[in-house]
Amino acid sequence: MTSTPGILQLLAFAAEPGGGNPAGVVLDATALDDAQMQRIAAALGHPETAFVTGREGSRIRVRYFSPGAEVPFCGHATVATAVALAEADGPGTFTFDTAAGPVEVDTAVDEGRIVAGFTSVEPHVIDLEEPVADRLLDLLGLTRDDLDGRMPLAQAFAGNLHPVVAIASRRRFDGFAFDPAALRSLMDERGWRGTVIVVHVDGDIADGLVAEARNLFPVGDITEDPATGSAAASLGAYLRERVGVRAPFGVTVHQGRHIGRPSVLEVEVPVVGGIRVSGTAVPLEG
Numbered sequence: 001m002t003s004t005p006g007i008l009q010l011l012a013f014a015a016e017p018g019g020g021n022p023a024g025v026v027l028d029a030t031a032l033d034d035a036q037m038q039r040i041a042a043a044l045g046h047p048e049t050a051f052v053t054g055r056e057g058s059r060i061r062v063r064y065f066s067p068g069a070e071v072p073f074c075g076h077a078t079v080a081t082a083v084a085l086a087e088a089d090g091p092g093t094f095t096f097d098t099a100a101g102p103v104e105v106d107t108a109v110d111e112g113r114i115v116a117g118f119t120s121v122e123p124h125v126i127d128l129e130e131p132v133a134d135r136l137l138d139l140l141g142l143t144r145d146d147l148d149g150r151m152p153l154a155q156a157f158a159g160n161l162h163p164v165v166a167i168a169s170r171r172r173f174d175g176f177a178f179d180p181a182a183l184r185s186l187m188d189e190r191g192w193r194g195t196v197i198v199v200h201v202d203g204d205i206a207d208g209l210v211a212e213a214r215n216l217f218p219v220g221d222i223t224e225d226p227a228t229g230s231a232a233a234s235l236g237a238y239l240r241e242r243v244g245v246r247a248p249f250g251v252t253v254h255q256g257r258h259i260g261r262p263s264v265l266e267v268e269v270p271v272v273g274g275i276r277v278s279g280t281a282v283p284l285e286g
Helices: 034-044 074-087 130-139 169-176 179-188 229-244
Strands: 006-010 021-026 048-056 057-065 093-098 100-109 115-118 124-126 155-157 159-166 196-201 209-219 222-225 249-255 262-267 276-283
Touching: 006 074, 021 074, 034 048, 034 057, 048 074, 048 155, 057 074, 057 130, 074 093, 074 100, 074 229, 074 276, 093 276, 100 222, 115 249, 124 229, 130 159, 130 179, 159 229, 179 209, 209 229, 229 249, 229 262, 229 276
Parallel strands: 021 048, 057 093, 159 196, 209 249
Antiparallel strands: 006 021, 006 276, 048 057, 093 100, 100 115, 115 276, 124 155, 155 159, 196 209, 209 222, 249 262, 262 276
16 A cells, blocks of 8 residues: 555545545554654655554554644544554454544444444534634635524534635635644644535535535645545534434535545434444545
8 A cells, every 4th residue: 555664545535536535554553653643644744644553353453643743633543543443354343442532433344345433522512602603714715694594613523623614605605715834823722623614515504414615724735635534423423413413314525626635424423422423435546
C-alpha cells in the first residue's frame, strides 16, 4: 500500500475512484514517541494519521495526529485502521481506546470488500454563542439571512466539537469562501480540533435524508476535508438533539465534491447513545 515500511496509506469513504479521504495508518506504533508520531503525520500530509500504540486482543489503543497536532478522535482514520486490521487478521469487532473515549468498531465483508463502522462516544449538542457565531459567519462571508431556518446554529460533539452552519441556498453553499489562516485562528481559540461543518439539505428533514457537507479544516496545505467521520457522527447527533428528527433514522452525507474528492458516509442515529458511521477504505495508489 505504500513504499514506506510500516506505514499504510488508505482512502476512506470514497464515493468513486479518486474520491475519499486519505489517512495514514501505523498498526504497530509501540516504539514511537509523540515527536516521532507527529513527524510521520506531518511528512505524510494527510488530514490525520492513526497510530496503534497498544493491543490486547480486540482492544486497540489508537492515537490520531493531524499534520499540526494530536487530535482526540478521527472518524475516517478509524475506518481506515479497522479495514487494515480486518485485512491483516480477518473481519470482526474491536474497541478502540481513544483520547475521546472508547469507540466500538465493527468490520464485515460486503460484496468482496471490507466495510467498517464505528459507534461514537456519547454525543452532546450545545449552543454556539452569539458573538462567536457572528465572527464565524463573517469569516465565511455569510449572514444570518443565508442560514436554513430549520437548522439552528450550534456545536455538536461526537468525539470532537464541531460548529454546525446550515445554509439554505445551494448557490451560497457552493459559492462561499474563507481565509484559511483567519479561520484557523478562530478554531484554535475556540478549541475546535476537528472541522467546521457547513451543511446543505434539499427537501424534507426526516428519516432517510440526504445532506451535503463541506467540512472546513485549514491545516498545512489542506483547507477542506474530503470526508469526516467524526463530523458525520456529530451531524447525526445535532439532527436528533437540536433539529428534532425522530430517531431512529438514517442520514447519507455527501462530501468532498468541492475539492474533487467525492465521498459518501452512511450515518445511523439511534434513539439514544452514540452515532454509527460506516464506509469503506481502499489503498491509496501512487
